[in-house]
Amino acid sequence: MNADNNEYEEMFNTRRRAKPMASIHTNKEYKTQIKAHKARSKSFVWANPVDYNEQEKKEEKTLFLCIMLMNRDRIVIRIGKKSTVRFVIATALRKIQVRIMHPNAKPDNFELILAATKTAEPLPGYYQIYTLCKIGFWTKPDCYSQYPLLILQKKSEAPSKILKIPELLTGYNDPLIGNNSDWCSHSDEVSAFRAKYTENPAFKEISSKNALGKYPQFIDTAYDAKIYSKKMMISISYPGHPLSNTIIELNHTMKLENLLEEVQQKYFMLQKVSIDINSLILKFRGTNEYIYDRNVRLYDIDGIREASQKNTIPELELKVKPDDLSLDETSVESPPTPTFSSSTNCEDDLKKEEISEKEIKQVLDKSQFQRRALTFQIMGNKNSVEKGAKRPQTLPVARISRREKRFSILQTLSSSQNRALGPLNIIDVRHLQTKFRVKILGIQNLKMYSLDEDSQLPLVRLHPTCIRVEASLYTGCSPLDSEMIITSIGLSCKDINHHFNENIRWGEWSYFSLAYSQLPLATCIKFVVKCWVTFKEGKGPKECILGWVNFRIFGYDRGLQTGIHRLGLFPYYSVADPTGSTIQNKDADASQLFIELDHFIVPVVFGEDSDSVFCLDDFLADQQLGIHPSDESELLRILQESPLYKMSEAEKELVWKYRAYLSRNKNALPKLLLSVKWCDSQAVRDVYHILDLCEKPDSVIAMELLDGKYADSKLREFAVNALERLTNSELHQILIQLVQALKFEAFHDSALSRFLLSRALKCPESIGHTFFWLLRSEMSDPYYKERFGLLLEQYLRKCGGHRNSLIWENHLIKSLEQIAWYVQGSQCKRQEVLVYLQDQLSMLNHELPEFYSIPYNSKIIVKKIKWEECKFMKSKKKPLYIVFENADPLNDTYHLLFKVGDDMRQDMLTLQVLRVMENLWLKEGLDLGMSLYTTLALGNNVGIMEVVRNSETLAGIQKWGGGNIGALYEKILFQWLKTHDYPNFQENFIKSCAGYCVATYVLGIADRHNDNIMVRNTGHFFHIDFGHFLGHFKKKLGIKRETAPFAFTPDMRYAMGGKKSPGFESFRKKCVHAYNILRRNRNLLISLFSLMLCSGIQELSRKDLEYLNKTLIDISDDKAEKHFRSLIKKSLNDPMTRINFSIHILAN
Known part of the structure; x- marks a missing residue:
């Protein structure tokens, strides 16, 4: 490791320092602990003598402070709890990066400002830095952080003022979100997000009368x-x-x-x-x-x-017409508990006497970089060169060996140091011809464990023979550089037993083949830590992945990342599909990868203005040329492939060759955009102009473009603009996917986040209500909770009276959750637990208002809980069966299940896709009478489910008519339906059975037995419990238990009228019709699952999505009809289905 990295050696070894013994309590002063310990044990002898004074100094300096310099570099220094601003400035000026920029600097000429509030006044010299932790700005001072807390700059000539911190940018503790310090990092990006969204006119606060009021x-x-x-x-x-x-x-x-x-x-x-x-x-x-x-x-x-x-x-x-129909506000009180309060500090609560109007205007102004970006046009004129001339190169500081040369550059620029930043103070990265490089310094606290495939938990520590880091440049899923950089191995990283330590060092510069000017704005480096382990003697080592992380090269303000960075690695078993995600692992115990990027004397940014000219006439001429006959069949085949198809380089070149012609075909956009060479500035120029010229695609194509494969911000904004035409009901159908697609965005602020927040505020009674609960359910995700917390914060500040309804819903859910966990864990007798449950629900009635809504359907207003009719189920998780009195006296009671301990997101996703399928069928005039209940995941293993009343399980029906062998009789189901004598019950059964047979086959719904298949008194047939899908069929002793394509048995055919009846033939025709409709909408169904890849659902990965390609085969309608008719026949003749049904009856 070279000399430039010596100052970081102490940082890497921080966790290796000697710690006090476990018997010494750390909540007392250190010397007091030692004296007490010696008094308790006079015979105690220290194994290694300790210098108490030195130990106290080490314990005092345990805080890591990250400071940003004016050239966007970051430095980290260690300070104590009593360190002042003046001490920090003096320490920072001794760092080599600062000495390069300011060789003769004095502490009196510099100041520190908060990175979270750039427009606030500088901190006074006597100010103790640790105070920022107490007021919420510094959440984890004892952890090394890449987020700059302070900015070091030269003192301005303006007169000093009293330090004032606008609450607008600091956030607040909202009971509907959680403690601000638990999810918010107070980074520069967070402050820019809050400032931008506060001043955006599209997010004006709506009136309560338009919200979910009375x-x-x-x-x-x-x-x-x-x-x-x-x-x-x-x-x-x-x-x-x-x-x-x-x-x-x-x-x-x-x-x-x-x-x-x-x-x-x-x-x-x-x-x-x-x-x-x-x-x-x-x-x-x-x-x-x-x-x-x-x-x-x-x-x-x-x-x-x-x-x-x-x-x-x-x-x-x-x-x-009620008298209060036009009231602006619904009078609702907050729950009578200290954890729920209606008084919350919002931007309207800022006191004018504390903050002047000038300061408020400064807070709401655009960021400093956006003001600098206005100089790009001037700079472009100065840096323009003649055609054919060689572009000037700008070398980074780290490539210059002589310090005198660096000082001479600084002296050249010193005349502008006291002025506002101008053209010479910013470098456009598109003018840098230097090769891009990265130095991999080392890994701290590397986790080396094997994985249990069943429990998905780490088990045994591995002892690899080789460890290395691989780095590749990507934009989305597309690699930018054909070559990856690979670290070497140092023997010093092994212990005396030749096992690798948890802390490994390299310190090597590695060069990519691409220059800075070739890097697109969405460029990220994908780091993968690999090892080779010999599991069995006599066999060669096996490659294993220990961790990975994606790192964006450009920041949220389009600035190039420079200097030292600490990246939290994800274990390879932690996230199902990391594609497109650039979030880092923020867990305190995560493995840490340290890298270093080039340093520059001034900020380097990605310019917003176009650096080339587009020839429209030539492009329009190419549009009219058409396709060469030799390429037509191959090109059409590529365009008809599913979104999961991976194009070869030759296929990408063919698609790109006809880009002008294909720009007229909206359905060709996904394949065209995957063919772009994003490191070619001319190709990117063409794509941007194509997006400007082509028509907006439909919502299916737009959803496909929001996948993690498409990382470019302009491209994703183009897709979001196409979604503007969606109606509220159409948007509500795909809202689950769009919320998950926020995880594919590079930064908190994006076109998608602005679109969703705007539509939620425009229609809070439906879109906003579901939007809130979908965001709330993701607040348990440690990797994305900051992004979702910021959106929740903005929605709750601006949603008006809708907040009242959410407060009561939240209180209801929190109370039911507490009760459910107790019921599930109780070892008491069932009757005793039931009495406890009903007593708690009775007391909860007194805490709730007269009328309130329930989370998954804001249209349903209930009055109170009918606690005497409530119970808990006998299943393993003991879900609560809650009965509500309907606010409408003419309607029946409302029933739901509240469940804890299970991840209900998979059920929610499956039911949502089934609802989309039903709408596709209805648009084609095919009504299959699907009985779809509602499920909503409310948080980490917490959810709520609608109860379908007047229904019975197929197992209950079969046991009713034939006892333990009822599954073997054909007539029982028909007899049960006939006893209810509902009009058209047979037609209802035929239609609904056809819909669910097609849907369960296409989605690969597994674990189908007669306890999760139900029939209503009206004849409607439906499935429940979607714990396994996409072909994850269960096996017993290696034998697949479900061998039929879907659950369809002879007793179901008999209920339709028999083998040769018109009813059975109608069933087959409806199945074929429904199947062909889904095949024509294959891309939509695949996109619905693709956007959920970052959700963390265990049975959902890109490999699992290939199952949809197998079921939604691309053949003619006639062949598809023969195919599905054969599946019906195979299902009827498969004996395993009825055998499984009989086993379930005997087991229960």
């Missing part, structure tokens, strides 16, 4: 009502009046005003008395959904439109 309207005006050409009836009742269950026919142009006029006419015909329609509004029975806007088109109402899609008659009732 009388919400669910309106979506983006639909074309002409597509609902069929006639539709609605039922209207007027409680207490003769007008009861009146049926009125709607058309696609009818408004509420027209409907009320028709109601008035019918009422006059019956009573010969006119009613005042201006004093009436409409309410949907059973839900908290109203219609009172006279000019709203009825087909724009969610409830009306959903009923039209499902061929049902919506039931509405006339209500007298």
Whole structure:
């Protein structure tokens, strides 16, 4: 290791320092501990003599302070809890990086400002740095951090003022999010995010009357009502009046005003008395959904439109217009517990006497770098060269060997040090022709463990024979450089037993073949730590991955990363699919990789202006050329491949060759963008202009472009702009995927985060409500909780009265969670636990308001918990069965399951995909009557599930009619359905059975038995418990238990009418029709799962997604019909399904 790295040697060895003995309590003064210890044991003799004074000095200096210099370099110094600003400045000026920039610097000429609040006044010299920890700015002072807490700069000539820290940028502790210090790092990026989102006019605070108040309207005006050409009836009742269950026919142009006029006419015909329609509004029975806007088109109402899609008659009732319909705020009190408070410090709470208007304006101003970026156009003119001329090179400081040469450069620039930053103070990275390089310094606390494939937990420490680090340049999933850099191995890293230590050093500079000017903005370095282990004697060593991390070369403000960086490594077993993710592992015990990048005397940034000219005429001419006949078939084949297909280099070159022609085809965009050579500035120029010229793609293509494979920010912004056309209901269907896609974004601020926050604020009653709970459920993820916490913070500051509803929902969930964990862990008798459960729920009723909503459906308003009807189930996790009294007295009670200890995200994802499938079928005119319940994951192993009432498991039905061998009889299911004698029960069974047979086959739903297949009294057939999908079928002693393509048995065929009945033939036709519709929408279904790869669901990886390619095969409709008819026959003839059904009956 060279001399430049000697100052960091102490940093690497920090954890190796001697620590006090375990018997000495560290919560007392050190000398006091020693005296007490000697008094207890006079015969005690120290094995190694200790210098107490020296030990105290070491214990005092245990805080790591990261400081950013004006050239964007970072330095880390060790300080004590009493270190002042003046001491820190003096220490920083002794660092070699600072001496290079300021050779004759004096501490009096420098100052420190907070990186989180750049516009605040500098810290006074007497200020103790540790005080920043007490006020929330410095969350983990005892851990080495890459986030600069302070910025070292030359003193300005402006008069000093009193230090004031705007609360706007520091955040606050919100009970709906959690403790601010638990999820927020207070980094420079966090402050820039808060400042930008506060001043954005698109995020204006909405009024409470438009939020989820007492009388919400669910309106979506983006639909074309002409597509609902069929006639539709609605039922209207007027409680207490003769007008009861009146049926009125709607058309696609009818408004509420027209409907009320028709109601008035019918009422006059019956009573010969006119009613005042201006004093009436409409309410949907059973839900908290109203219609009172006279000019709203009825087909724009969610409830009306959903009923039209499902061929049902919506039931509405006339209500007298309430006096408080126009109130701005709903009067709701906070829960009577100290952990929930309605008074929260927001930006509106800033006191004018504490912070002047000038300071507020400075806080809301754009970042310092954005102001510098305005000089790029001037700099571009000065640096422009003639065609054919060689571009000037700018060498980094680390490549210059003579210190005199570095000082001469500094003296040249010294005249501008006291001025605002101008063109000479910024380097555009696109003008740097130097090869990009990185120095891998070493690894600290390397974890070397094997993995248990069943439990997915680390087991035994490995003893590798070789360890190395591999580094590759990527943008998304596309490698930029064909060569990777590999470290060598140092023998000094082994102990006396020739085993590798946990701390390994290299200190080697490695060069990539690409120059700085060739690096795109989305460039990241993928570091992979590998080892070779000999597991069995006589066999060669096996390669194992110990850890990995992706590191973005450019920061959130487009600045080039420089200097020393500490990267937290992910264990190879921690994240299912790291593609596209550039988040680092922030766990305190994680392995740490130390790297060093080149230092520059001034900031290096990626310019925003175009550095080349696009010839539009030539491009338009290429569009008209068409495809050469020899390439046409191959090109069409590539474009028809699924999103999972990996193109070869030859295929990418072919697609890129016809980029002008393909720009007219929106469906070709994903393949075209994967063919781009992102290190070629001319190719990137062409892509950006293609995106400007082509039409916006549909939502399916846009979702595909939000995958982690597409890392460029402009490309992702193009995809987000295409999603603007989505209606609220369409957006709600894919909201789970879009929230997960935030993990693929490089930085907190992105076009996707702005889009989601804006739409949530515009429609808080549906989009905002689900958006909040999806973000809240991710706050347990240590890698992404800061990003989701910031979005939650902004939403809750601006959502108006919707916050009241969320407060009560949160209180309900927290209380149920506490009760559920006790019930699950209790060893008492069942009756005693049941009494405890009901007592707790009875007390909870007194804490809740008169009316409140439930998390997974904001339209449902409940009154109180009917604790005497509540219970807990007999299954392993003992979920709570909760019964609520409906706020609408004309409706039945509402039932749900509250479960802890299971990850319910997989169930939530499966049900969401099933709902998307149902909508695809409905758009094609195929109604399969799917009975889809709602599930919502609320946090780490916590979730809530809707109960489908008036239903029975298939096992219960078979046991009802045939006992333990009921699964072997064909007539029992039909007899059970016939006893309920529901109209059209057979047709309902045929349609729903066809839908679930196709869906479970396509998604590879496993573990299908008669305890998770259910039938409603109405004949509707449905599945529950989706713990295994994408072909993860269970095995017993290596034998696959489920051999049928899907669960379809002879008793189900008999319930349809028999082998040669019209009902069975109708079932087969519906299956084929449904299957072909899903095949045509293969890309959409694959994208829904691809965007969930960062969710951490165990059975979801890119390899697992290949299962969808096997089931959604790309063949003709005729061949697909023959294929699925054969699957039906195979399922009927497979005896293993009925054998498994019988085993489950005997087991239960």
